[in-house]
Amino acid sequence: FSRALSKNGGCESIxxxxxxxNADRLAVDDDDDGVNFKNRIIQEWNDIDVGKxxxxxxxxxILPTTSTRNILITSALPYVNNIPHLGNIIGCVLSxxxxxxxxxxxxxxxxxxxxxxxxxTATETKALEEGTTPxxxxxxxxxxxxxxxKWFDIDCDxxxxxxxxxQTEISQEIFWKLYNKGLITEATVEQHRCANCKRFxxxxxxxxxxxxxxxxxxxxxxxxxxxxxxxxxxLIDPRCKLCSKTPTIESSQHLFIDLGSLEQRxxxxxxxxxxxxxxxxxxxxITQSWLDEGLKPRCITRDLVWGTPCPLSGFTDKVFxxxxxxxxxxxxxxxxxxxxxxxWWMNPDNVETYNFxxxxxxxxxxxxxxxxxxxxxxxYSLVNHLVATEYLNYEDGKFSKSRGIGVFGTDAEGTGMPxxxxxxxxxxxxxxxxxxxxxxxxxxxxxxxxxxxxxGNFVNRSLSFLYxxxxxxISGVELNDENIELINNVNSELQVYLDLMERVKLRDGLxxxxxxxxxxxxxxxxxxxxxxxxxxxxxxxxxARWSVNLSVHLAHxxxxxxxxxxxxxSREIQxxxxxxxxxxxxxxxxxxxxxxxxxxxxxxxxxxxxxxTVEKLTKLFAGGEVLNSxxxxxxxxxxxxxxxxxxxxxxxxxxxxINILNETITLQGDKVRQLKANNSSKDTVDTEIAILLALKxxxxxxxxxxxxxxxxxxxxxxxxxxxxxxx
Numbered sequence: 001f002s003r004a005l006s007k008n009g010g011c012e013s014i015x016x017x018x019x020x021x022n023a024d025r026l027a028v029d030d031d032d033d034g035v036n037f038k039n040r041i042i043q044e045w046n047d048i049d050v051g052k053x054x055x056x057x058x059x060x061x062i063l064p065t066t067s068t069r070n071i072l073i074t075s076a077l078p079y080v081n082n083i084p085h086l087g088n089i090i091g092c093v094l095s096x097x098x099x100x101x102x103x104x105x106x107x108x109x110x111x112x113x114x115x116x117x118x119x120x121t122a123t124e125t126k127a128l129e130e131g132t133t134p135x136x137x138x139x140x141x142x143x144x145x146x147x148x149x150k151w152f153d154i155d156c157d158x159x160x161x162x163x164x165x166x167q168t169e170i171s172q173e174i175f176w177k178l179y180n181k182g183l184i185t186e187a188t189v190e191q192h193r194c195a196n197c198k199r200f201x202x203x204x205x206x207x208x209x210x211x212x213x214x215x216x217x218x219x220x221x222x223x224x225x226x227x228x229x230x231x232x233x234x235l236i237d238p239r240c241k242l243c244s245k246t247p248t249i250e251s252s253q254h255l256f257i258d259l260g261s262l263e264q265r266x267x268x269x270x271x272x273x274x275x276x277x278x279x280x281x282x283x284x285x286i287t288q289s290w291l292d293e294g295l296k297p298r299c300i301t302r303d304l305v306w307g308t309p310c311p312l313s314g315f316t317d318k319v320f321x322x323x324x325x326x327x328x329x330x331x332x333x334x335x336x337x338x339x340x341x342x343x344w345w346m347n348p349d350n351v352e353t354y355n356f357x358x359x360x361x362x363x364x365x366x367x368x369x370x371x372x373x374x375x376x377x378x379x380y381s382l383v384n385h386l387v388a389t390e391y392l393n394y395e396d397g398k399f400s401k402s403r404g405i406g407v408f409g410t411d412a413e414g415t416g417m418p419x420x421x422x423x424x425x426x427x428x429x430x431x432x433x434x435x436x437x438x439x440x441x442x443x444x445x446x447x448x449x450x451x452x453x454x455x456g457n458f459v460n461r462s463l464s465f466l467y468x469x470x471x472x473x474i475s476g477v478e479l480n481d482e483n484i485e486l487i488n489n490v491n492s493e494l495q496v497y498l499d500l501m502e503r504v505k506l507r508d509g510l511x512x513x514x515x516x517x518x519x520x521x522x523x524x525x526x527x528x529x530x531x532x533x534x535x536x537x538x539x540x541x542x543x544a545r546w547s548v549n550l551s552v553h554l555a556h557x558x559x560x561x562x563x564x565x566x567x568x569x570s571r572e573i574q575x576x577x578x579x580x581x582x583x584x585x586x587x588x589x590x591x592x593x594x595x596x597x598x599x600x601x602x603x604x605x606x607x608x609x610x611x612x613t614v615e616k617l618t619k620l621f622a623g624g625e626v627l628n629s630x631x632x633x634x635x636x637x638x639x640x641x642x643x644x645x646x647x648x649x650x651x652x653x654x655x656x657x658i659n660i661l662n663e664t665i666t667l668q669g670d671k672v673r674q675l676k677a678n679n680s681s682k683d684t685v686d687t688e689i690a691i692l693l694a695l696k697x698x699x700x701x702x703x704x705x706x707x708x709x710x711x712x713x714x715x716x717x718x719x720x721x722x723x724x725x726x727x
Contacts, residue, residue: 041487042479048590055107055582061338062111062157064350069108072344072381073100074330076357076365077117077162080141081126084148085399085408086438087392090426091358095389095506097154098427099354101564102501102509105585111344114149115160115333116142119307120322121202125242127306134306138163148409152419153567160333162325167332171308171325175300177376179312183261189254189299190233192220192247194240200303201232201240201247208235221323222360227286228293229363252303255315257324259295262371267291269370269382277352277384278503280432282359286388287366298368300324327369345381354385354504362388387504390431394438395622405623406438415617420566421447421606427565430507440618444609455517456605459558461524462551463576463602469533470545474597477546477553486523490516490554490589497561498587510565513558520554523547552577552599553591560585569605576602 064070075096078084084093093114100112118138126141127134142161149159178184192201206220211234215225220232232238233249240247259266270291274284300321301310307319335341344351355365366386373380393399399406407415412422425443428450429436466472477483497512524547532544556577563570574580578600583592 038479038484041484044588045477045479045487045590048592050592050594053583053586053592055104055584057582058104058157060157061340062109063338063340064343064347065109066350069103070344070347070351071100071103071108071110072351072353073103073110073112074353074355075112075114075156076355076361077115077326077329078145079122080116080118080138080145080161081122083141083401083408083410084145085394085401085406086412086422086426087358087394087399087406089148089152089409090392090430091389092356093149093154093156094152094423094426095387095430096354096356097156098423098506098564099356099387099501099504100157101155101567102585105560105563107584110157111334112155112157113160113330113334113337114154114156115158115162115329116145117322117326117329118142118161118163119319119325121205121302121304121306124304124306125205135163144410148412151413152409152423155567158333158337160329160336162329162332164332164336166335167325167329168308170332170335171320171328172311174328174372174376175311175320177378178257178372181375181377183258183375184300184312185256185258185297187254187256187297187299188251190249190251191303192232192238192240193250194243194245194247196243196245197240200250200252201242202302202304203230203232205241206232206235206238206247207241208238211236222363224360227289227360227363253315254299254318255301255310255312256297257300257372257375258297259368259371260297262375263291263295265374266295266367266371269374270366273382273384274386277386279386280388280504282390283362283366283386283388286359286362287386290363290367295367295371323364323368324372327364328372346379348379348381351381352385353381353383354387355383356387357389359388359390362386385504390433390435392426392429392431392436392438395440395618396437400623403623405621407621411621415620417609418568420568421451424451424510424566427506427510432505432507440614444611444614447606447609450514452606452608454514454521455558455562458517458520458524458551459555459573460602460604462520462548462555463599465529465548466552467599467602470548472599472601474552474593474595474599475545475549476595477550477591478542480543480546482523482527483546483550486519486550486554487589489519490557493519494557494561494587494589501564506565513562513565516554516561517558520551520558524551553593554589556593557586557589572605576600 073096075092078088078092082088096112096114100110103110116138118134123134123137127137130137132140138161146159149156175184192206193199194201201220203220207217208220209216210218210223210226210228210230212228212230213223213226214236215223218225218230218235220230220235220238222229238247239245270287273279274287301315301318302321303317304319307322308325310316310318310320331341331345334344357365365383370382373382394406397405399408401408412419421443425438425446428446429438429442466474479487493512493516497509497516500506500509500512527543527547529544529547532540532547535541535544555573556579559570559573559577559579560583562573576599577593578598579593586592
């Protein structure tokens with residue numbers, strides 16, 4: 001396009017280009033010439049009505065309207081007892097947040113709902129491990145999740161929980177409707193029971209070889225390799241995930257939903273929704289694979305205590321299986337947000353629903369949950385756009401909390417990097433079509449080139465030149481050929497940005513933001529206002545002033561389009577611009593800062609990440625190599641403990657990472673205390689104490705003799721002694 005402008009007949013080239021790209025916006029006619037084309041750009045710039053771009057503050061509760069698009073956004077509910085790592089964050093909550101911010105910037109009526117998934121065996125086990133109740137675990141870890149998401153600037157309209165009365169009420173209401181329509185059946189189920197753990201094992205706590213693809217680390221509910229759902233008793237060579245012992249199979253009476261009877265209706269709905277909406281390729285493929293295999297009855301109850309109680313006589317000692325009632329959490333969380341929740345969830349003609357998740361959650365959102373809602377006979381707002389990511393890995397492996405590998409939500413703030421840098425990098429490598437990997441080296445390169453040298457450089461040089469040379473006052477811009485060229489270049493990229501964001505192509509949308517800032521840098525380098533401003537020729541000084549003001553207007557536009565990805569950076573640019581008003585995102589590059597507006601004092605937006613920082617962070621989250629301990633092996637099976645570490649193995653780098661060893665000692669100390677509290681056998685306790693002593697001995701050898709550093713467990717012990725003395 002730039003080359004077309006510089007050639008003879010360039011206006012005709014512009015016209016043809018605009019016909020193919022922006023015809024609907026500019027309505028270019030076949031008889032149009034270059035003069036009218038330029039006049040139209042000039043008119044659009046000069047006749048701007050800033051008032052129509054003023055946004056309004058959110059007023060809760062947010063309810064659907066008849067005057068705008070109504071967008072309902074959900075993020076897959078994170079398990080309450082897990083600390084989310086960066087892969088979890090980009091897979092659901094961050095992606096949903098980015099899109100919801102975009103929707104609000106367009107003036108759409110948008111509701112973003114999320115919360116913690118709190119029922120099930122994992123919560124019961126965690127409660128036993130920490131010596132508390134499931135309710136206590138949920139309170140503790142739900143608050144932790146909210147703290148993590150707040151730091152990452154995740155802006156949910158409402159963040160709720162599934163262990164609520166509304167969850168019970170709505171889940172049971174849906175169950176009774178399915179039951180009364182003959183879609184609930186009874187059957188005897190063979191389940192795994194671990195004699196060592198003295199409990200029935202939920203499917204996800206049984207592991208073994210997948211009967212369909214032979215993957216040897218499949219879970220009892222789903223194979224991570226082939227993606228198929230599994231009945232746990234079908235696993236080959238099953239083992240208890242908690243203690244690695246072989247479980248036995250026992251029988252129990254349970255309830256099933258007859259998915260086969262709903263198959264045709266689900267298939268019909270899927271074809272309409274996936275063809276008309278923005279479903280990712282993986283979500284379509286996974287769903288179609290399920291439907292091609294045929295839907296079968298699926299068990300909806302479990303022999304647990306912590307869960308939504310089943311109301312049917314004869315089954316009141318059971319709870320609903322989490323895959324059945326967890327997605328209903330979207331409804332119950334919304335119901336806890338507003339009594340008018342049905343205006344969102346039972347309004348399919350006026351509400352568009354977007355679900356964000358990683359690919360392993362797709363079947364439950366694209367088949368099972370829609371089937372349950374369709375089966376009720378009510379008109380629910382079923383998902384229109386199912387947006388699933390692939391997996392994010394860490395460097396060359398997987399995230400592992402117990403091994404200290406990768407950045408988890410509670411670690412990120414301690415690295416000293418702003419949350420916007422994490423957001424930017426995660427969204428720039430978002431695994432949209434295939435798995436991707438987090439790399440500190442790559443993060444540093446992107447920060448130093450794309451943010452510091454490109455985006456940040458353009459914004460800072462534009463604002464600084466206006467502030468230092470024109471007292472920070474916005475003045476008029478004459479649209480000469482150079483300026484029109486920039487406006488049109490920006491407009492073309494802006495149209496691409498809008499199209500990508502509407503189709504939830506977040507990674508490419510972010511790249512377009514960087515392309516626009518690059519256009520700004522190229523424009524400034526071409527015009528060179530610092531030279532023109534020193535000229536004694538009046539037209540040169542005018543040209544310098546016009547170019548600086550145009551650049552500042554572009555910086556303001558950048559603050560709007562970068563907001564879905566880097567909201568703190570957006571706010572900082574607007575603070576420096578003294579732009580207190582919030583603006584909706586325009587569909588073309590127009591001046592939203594009024595003549596005479598005075599900007600604030602600029603300062604750089606980003607800092608450079610140097611090699612030493614990258615090396616430090618890489619080492620900090622790298623985990624370590626496994627070294628054998630000389631501690632004796634246990635003579636009796638270890639009690640079940642979801643927090644078990646490989647206590648007979650100490651993970652260290654060759655250099656001896658003291659931080660990792662400190663954390664391992666703390667975990668081992670907690671384990672010993674828990675074993676004693678559970679009155680475990682003396683041999684078992686003595687074995688774990690020996691391991692703890694070996695760990696402490698290893699730490700003592702790594703530290704200099706003069707070191708006064710204490711381990712976390714020692715520090716806690718000292719605090720306890722101090723408190724006792726105070727008493």
